[in-house]
Each structure stands twice: as C-alpha cells, then as structure tokens.
Amino acid sequence: MSAPPVKPVLQKPPGYKDPNAPAGARGFRPPPRKPVLPPFFHPKKRKTNYGRACCCCFCVFFLIFLLLILISAAAFYLWFDPKLPGFHVQSFRISHFNVTKRPDGTYLDAKTTTRLEVKNPNGKMTYYYRNTEVDVTVGEGGYETELGTTTVPEFTMQEKNTRSLRVETKVSNKLVVDEVGNKLKTRYRSKTLPVNVEARTKVGVGVAGLKIGMVGVTVKCDGMSKKKLDGGDMPKCVINMLKW
Structure with missing residues (x-):
C-alpha cells in the first residue's frame, strides 16, 4: 500500500498572527531605530543674541526720548515765544583824549563814557x-x-523791560606807536575815529519762577564812528552765543 501524498506547507501571509501563540510573543516587534546620521547633518542649536536685542531696545528708547525732547521744545517755543535780548549803544562820549609826544615815546590819555541799552x-x-x-x-x-x-x-531783566548801563573807562600814560598816535589824533579831531564796544557776560533764563542754566554771551558793537554817535545814531550790536 502506497503512502499518502505530503501536503505542501502553506506560507503565512504577511501580518499573520498565530492565535495560539503566547500573548507576549504575538506580533512583537522592536521599535524601529533611527538611523545614525553623520555629525555635520545634526541641526545646530540657535544661540540667543542678547547683545543685538539690547542694542535694538536702546535704539528704540533713544528715538522715543529724542521725540519727547523735540515735542517739549516745540511746545516751549510755541507757548513762550522766546526772543534774544537786544543791545544798542545809546551814547558814547570821550570826555578826555590827549596824545602826547615825549622823547621816550608817544603816550595816550583818555576817558570815555558809554551807555548800553x-x-x-x-x-x-x-x-x-x-x-x-x-x-x-x-x-x-x-x-x-x-x-x-x-x-x-550782575543784574536782572524782567519781562518787557529796558535798562541802560553806564560804562566808564580810562587809560593813563598808555604807550603807543608814534604812527598810531598820529592817526588817532587826526581822526579824533575830524570825528571819524572808529569806536568799538565789546561786552562779555553770562546769561540765564527764568521761566515760571525757575532759573535755567547760564550761557556765555559776547556782544560786539563795531564799526561805529564818533560823528554818527554824536548825531544820535544807535547802532545795533551783534550777539554771539556760547562764546566767552
């Protein structure tokens, strides 16, 4: 009697789970492992740039501060309408002017009285x-x-106020060059002698009872002639701020 034919072994389909297999062994597969990449493929961590952030914040605050200053200055100008003080030579008089030639040189004696308004x-x-x-x-x-x-x-100028300053000067036995002495004497007699007055001071501003700083000021009254001054001319002086 011949043996029965051998049945071929059936292959299990993919994903087949044996119901008779223990619970812990049913379809257990270890989790897939991540591929190991070379170091140059690793993403670099971004570093926080605190210096740049601080710089940006400083610029923003500075711009805001500058804007506030400009707004305050504009409001101050519109409200108070500030104007520079005015200086004029009200009068100029030479009460004594004498040029003397001596064996040892030429000497000048002079007395002046100036009124500055x-x-x-x-x-x-x-x-x-x-x-x-x-x-x-x-x-x-x-x-x-x-x-x-x-x-x-020192003195104080109130609002919408005018003041006259009396200035007296003199020189005695001032040695000058002979040529200079001759020119001074000639132009004094013809009343064409140029006169120059320069004042240097510091000025502060009072607003609403508060004093604001002191600024150096130079006032120059140049190019005047004695003839014009005697005729009542009141030339305006030039004010240079921040100069002393």
Missing part, C-alpha cells in the same frame, strides 16, 4: 546777567587801541 522783548521770560566785562577800543586795522576795561555788576 539792554532790552528784554519777552513777555514770559526773565533774563539774569552775571558780571559783565566791557572793553572799549578806538581805531581799526593796524592802529586799534584799547581805551580801558570795566565791569558792570
């Missing part, structure tokens, strides 16, 4: 002046000669 055109601001040094010179070019310096005590 100071105006405060502001209606809401007060000006505070420190001690003011005033120089008086005559002549121009190569023969300009000093006629003395005096100091005017």
